[in-house]
Amino acid sequence: MDWKNLNADVNKILNTHYTSGRSGRKINKIIIHYNAGDLTVEGCYSVWQNRPASAHYQVESSGRIGQLVWDSDTAWHASNWEANCSSIGIEHANKEGGYISEACLDAGAHLVAALCKYYGLGRPQWKVNVFPHNHFAATSCPGRLQDEQRDAYMQKAQQWYDQMMNGAESPSTPSTGNSNKKSSEEVAREVVAGKWGNGADRKNRLTSAGYNYDVVQAKVDEKLYGSKPGKSNEAIAKEVIAGNWGNGADRKARLTAAGYNYDAIQSIVNSLCK
Numbered sequence: 001m002d003w004k005n006l007n008a009d010v011n012k013i014l015n016t017h018y019t020s021g022r023s024g025r026k027i028n029k030i031i032i033h034y035n036a037g038d039l040t041v042e043g044c045y046s047v048w049q050n051r052p053a054s055a056h057y058q059v060e061s062s063g064r065i066g067q068l069v070w071d072s073d074t075a076w077h078a079s080n081w082e083a084n085c086s087s088i089g090i091e092h093a094n095k096e097g098g099y100i101s102e103a104c105l106d107a108g109a110h111l112v113a114a115l116c117k118y119y120g121l122g123r124p125q126w127k128v129n130v131f132p133h134n135h136f137a138a139t140s141c142p143g144r145l146q147d148e149q150r151d152a153y154m155q156k157a158q159q160w161y162d163q164m165m166n167g168a169e170s171p172s173t174p175s176t177g178n179s180n181k182k183s184s185e186e187v188a189r190e191v192v193a194g195k196w197g198n199g200a201d202r203k204n205r206l207t208s209a210g211y212n213y214d215v216v217q218a219k220v221d222e223k224l225y226g227s228k229p230g231k232s233n234e235a236i237a238k239e240v241i242a243g244n245w246g247n248g249a250d251r252k253a254r255l256t257a258a259g260y261n262y263d264a265i266q267s268i269v270n271s272l273c274k
């Protein structure tokens with residue numbers, strides 16, 4: 001799942017039992033459901049071929065997420081036309097006794113956070129921007145997600161939302177599979193931002209986190225030294241330390257005027273001055 005751009009693990013788009021467009025309404029809420037069964041994305045697709053119902057997303061017990069109706073279209077899930085037009089519907093698979101698995105709970109909550117961020121709905125709040133199906137119709141749906149598992153679900157959704165809004169793309173809580181693993185491009189950006197230390201320390205930390213140091217470092221170098229007028233940032237950093245470029249705002253103004261990347265050079269200066 002690409003949380004930032006809302007690209008699901010799999011797209012299995014229905015060709016029936018939804019309505020094109022949003023009838024002029026804006027998305028202002030998320031409505032959550034449970035399967036009353038342990039379905040896969042493909043299973044939902046098959047059920048909704050015959051039943052006049054649908055939802056935008058299905059979250060499986062494994063945490064795998066599928067998109068079945070595009071967000072820009074109206075899915076038939078809330079038993080209420082107004083609510084359908086103005087919401088995103090998320091279905092969750094459940095195990096025996098209606099319980100939602102940890103992986104499903106976490107992925108569903110993450111999806112809620114990602115949708116709230118993407119559509120500017122604000123921090124996830126129960127019955128403010130995240131609603132249970134039975135808020136709109138007489139139904140037992142969304143089962144445990146409205147009672148025993150509601151708080152855990154909403155806490156996770158808020159935690160994910162806060163992390164996404166802070167720009168951290170990795171959670172502090174454990175999640176399933178390799179979803180925490182970032183691209184070397186993302187990690188290189190973090191290195192440049194100073195999140196991975198310097199020198200041997202950087203190498204140890206990247207390696208123990210499972211990243212290929214050489215690949216990441218190559219991207220970092222590309223970022224820092226990629227487009228430079230004349231001398232390398234490293235060489236300019238040495239001149240800065242030698243006092244050739246002044247201090248503070250004066251240094252920044254002179255380096256910038258000369259076409260150099262002040263932040264990149266200053267970060268090298270800081271590392272060399274340790």
Ligand SMILES: [Zn+2]
Pocket residue numbers: 032033034077133139141142
């Ligand atoms: Zn429902």
